[in-house]
Amino acid sequence: MLDTALLGVLLTAIAIGYGLGYRQATRRRQQHPSSAPTSQVLSRDYFVGLNYLLNEQPDEAINTFINVLAVNSDTVDTHIALGKLFRARGEADKAVSIHQNLLARPELPQHTNEQIQLELARDFMALGVHDRAQRLLNTLLENSTDDNHRYAAKQLLIDLLEREKAWRDALEVIQPILKQRPAMRRPAAHWLCELALEEISEASRALAKRHLKKALQLDENCVRATLLLADLEMDNGHYGRAIERLDCIVHQETTHIPTMLPALKRAYLRQDDEAGYEAHLFRLLEQAPYTSIIIALGELVHQRDGVDKAITLVGERLRAVPSLGGLDYLIDLYIESQRQSGKEAPDTRLLLLKHHTDALLLNRTRHRCQRCGLASDALQWQCPSCRYWGTIKPIIGVEGE
Template sequence: MPDLLLLALLLAAVAIGWWLGRRDRKQRSPARQQPALSRDYFVGLNYLLNEQTDQAIETFVAALEVNSDTIETHVALGNLFRSRGEADRAVKVHQNLLARPTLSVTQSHTVQLELSRDFLHLGLLDRAERLLQTLIREASSDSTRHSAKKLLVDLYERERDWQSALDVAQPTLIRQHDDIRRAAAHWLCELAQQNMQSASPSLARKRLRQALSIDDRCVRANWLLAKLEHDTGQYKAEIRYLKRIPEQDNDFTPIILEPLRDAYHLLEDISGLELSLRQVIERGAFTTAIILLAETLQRREGNKAAEDFIRDQLSRTPSLRGIDYLLGLYRYDIDGLERERIELLKRHTRELIEATPRYRCSRCGFSGSHLHWQCPRCRSWGMTKPVTGIEGE
């Protein structure tokens, strides 16, 4: 489809350029016979008819004269090359345009913006950075300056230069774009983690509170604040931060459950753990919460109580992990051939669980066994969440 769009654009541009040139010559010397379309035009048509797309594109590019009427066409042509994955050809088109002395200031800035996109696509980040910094300083158009800032933020993010990304994005981009606001909170979390690794907890806390002031739905900020409290032995404070996460986004509830259990155990508050787990299950039948509560019942009341509880939950919300846990309970009450059969079933359920992704990006569908705060595929922040359903939570 991009090839067809490109060829249509070129055909139209060449034909319009020829017509404008013909009209101009006619006005200047009406008695002179007008030349026909250039030979390159017909050569390009021949390539097109023979389905030789690349040759047709090259020929039409050669036939398309650069002038004030075709600059936008050349810009679009370079962009189409980039969208086809041919950013090196896009660079040639855009650099050729910049070499033209007839470009207006606005046109020059537009071409520089597209050239910086080409460089980003090719991974030439230093060249893209210099172009974008120049545009931010010199662009006469607010929209061009705005676009340059967005690209520069993207560049700094690729380089993991979180502070530079924040400096460029604040305050305008953060205020105007939800994705950048969400990303900025995560950049602060990245900086906070660096502070935690360098034993600067107070600075880490400051950054995490700043992250929440930018995006009050930033789950990761409360997650890291809970970790800070855990590391200093403040388990009650850790529990408070963990309990804020389901209020921000209930889909992230599964990530708090094991730390929540550990904190209550360290406080020797098993009744508090049981109450918290029951509250979680009321908000959503998360398998991890069900299993943790079953384990609590098993220790206090024995296998039968845990079995009855799990069976009741499975009748409401079936889950593979719940069945696997129930099979594990059944092993305690049987032996011989029946035990071997249960072991075989449990081995199969365990293999299925291990082969099933635990987290999935809600934006692009990328899945895996680890939580990525930034999706490795689409690079969106905070969109990878625990998988729910029969094979998940």
């Protein structure tokens, strides 16, 4: 079946073609009254195209319309729309030939020409031919005086550079427009984090730190930059400073507290400060009663004071904020308690409950993109679906934290 958008564009093509043909034929009839009737002058090709369409042969229909629909100011939008539809259908090579065919017409106005160049750049990007797309966009940025076209070209160029992981080049493109487009500060901060990671892998920690501080200047709520800075402090043995950094995350983005817990544990335990870790966890619990914090406290108490003390603590805390993950952990503690009390095997009812929570947790998603809703088990800083940065966050609620 033809999709609705394609059908719409093709019907528009027929209407425009028919209308133009009718106008030309009428004009001819007025100039030469003895010529053939209007209906005979109209191109047969439109009816051939229509026939293909009715027989659900879209490719043949499209080719016929492209061939007979002359490129001029009345029809150029329809040609562009056809190209876009080909690209959306995954046939970017056909979109390229339509848009290149349009660009070959010197009579088109500059504004339209630039519009087509943007479409052609999108086609090349869809085909993965990034160098050709980049050349087109750079030319457009050099020559265009239209602010909208220049902004669209920059957006495409940024998208392209991101895909190429050319973070420095992307930052160069974005720098002059950060004031007018504050929303671009967040992706720019993440590119600096990417650069910092590259520097860390090459043992240039000082440079990495500089990138991360700049990232926080661009976006003071960049949790990722704070986490990386805390890691760098820990690598240098500055555990106190690392803890101070991690504490900032509570104010930057409360939902990311579970993300920073492993680093917090590392920072306290590397300096043998278990009491400090426990106090910090209790403090966090007052600010955000998340399951991860309750479980971290439960593990601490379990190791130090035994399983029954851990059961009391976790049970009490979960009463206020029940969650599936918390219940599963509590069942683990009960099973452990029965083992320790000398029972040969744990209670079968407990094992049955554990079986159910395990099955439910297996299908649980830990993170979700706040923009497009993509579910993700691991935390990813750039959403692979909508390509936004920093929108994937831990899920809060009964099924999550």
